[in-house]
Amino acid sequence: MTVTNTGARARPSIIVLTAVIVTVLAWASAFVAIRAVRDHFHPGPLALGRLVTGTLVLSAALLLRRTWVRPTRREWLFVAVYGAVWLGFYNVALNAAEQRLDAGTAAMLVNIGPLLIALLAGAFLGEGFPRPLLIGAVVAFAGVVLIGVTGGGGTAADPLGVVLCLLSAAAWAIGATVQKPVLRRLPALQVTWLGCAIGTLVTLPYAPGLLGDLRDASAASIAGVVYLGVVPTALAFGTWAYALSRMPAGRLGVTTYLVPPLTILLAWPVLGETPHPLALLGGAVALTGVALSRRR
Incomplete structure (x- = not known):
């Protein structure tokens, strides 16, 4: 009986860990996929195409699940912002x-998001600021910065691109922060579908541009x-929501520091964006920071 109970307690942790791994791998691949299609799709139409695909996939999943919890007005507001x-x-x-x-530089810059999530979650979600989380965040961010300095081959970053990242x-930090309270009552699949x-x-105003891009792509x-809509959107945003409903937002956010090193490793063979040796060192530092943030 004791063994069975222990297994039952361990099972959710394994599922949550799997959800985190899927999210990180899928989001790393998204940075590479966006770069791969950039010559054929403009930013707005690409976002719409990705979201339409994701919404269709999530709609099918929601119909199969046949579970719906009516949101409150407050939850509707948070979901709308998300x-x-x-x-x-x-x-x-x-x-x-x-x-x-x-792709690697973009992933590095966007991944200041977890620091912002940890700060917002500590301030507005009552998660506080555990010392291991803060230490791990600083160490991981140092690794991410090292990646950003050398991951793009040493070329200067475009200023507008940096600002956009x-x-x-x-946007990621705000979205994750308002999403967390909604997941306390609403199913992760429903919240992901509504957000998508x-x-x-x-992004519907970009529909004419999407039709034109599809015609020439x-x-x-x-x-x-289609891949961006199915995997990094429908699947990964769903696994993110599942994990977020079962662990603190700040701690989950820090695990995504794994995205930049994985992005660089994927971009190397796919896009020919060769990482500098120091970028690999930065990836190791980022991994160390993630490990430190998980300590209690």
Whole structure:
């Protein structure tokens, strides 16, 4: 009986860890996929194509699940902010940034987001500021900065691209912070679908541009947009929401410091963006910071 109970207690932790791993891998691949299709899709239309695909996939999943909890007015407000700011604005800004920056540098800059999430969660969600979290965040961010300095081959970063990445990071932090309270009562799948649908509505003005881009795009680029909608959006935002509903926002946010080193490793063979040896060292430092942040 004791063994069975222990297994039952361990099982949720394993599921949450799997959700975190899926999220990190999928989001790392998103930076590479956005760069891969940038010649055929403009930032706004690409965001709309990604969100439409994600919404369709999540709609099918929601119909199969047949579970719906009616949101309160407060929850509707938070979901609206989450969908418009994170899934809508974030995607357009990030797509525009990756027109100007390599995938590794963009991932590094956007990943100041976890620091902002930890600060907002500590201030507004009552999670506080545990010392291991703060130490781990600083160490991991140092690794991410090292990646950013050398990960793009030493070339100077485009200023507008940097600003767009920083705006994306802020949108991510705001979206994650307002999403957390909603997940205390509403199912993760429902919240993800609502956010994706709202993001689609926000980016709907880009529909004419999307039709034009689809008309001129290659089959490989169209497949890239579908991939962005299915994996980094429908799947990864769903696994993120699942994990966020079961662990502190600040601690979960810090785990995404793994995204930049993984992005550089993926961009190396796919995009030919060769990482500098110091970027690999930065990845090791970032991993160390994530490990430190997980200590209690």
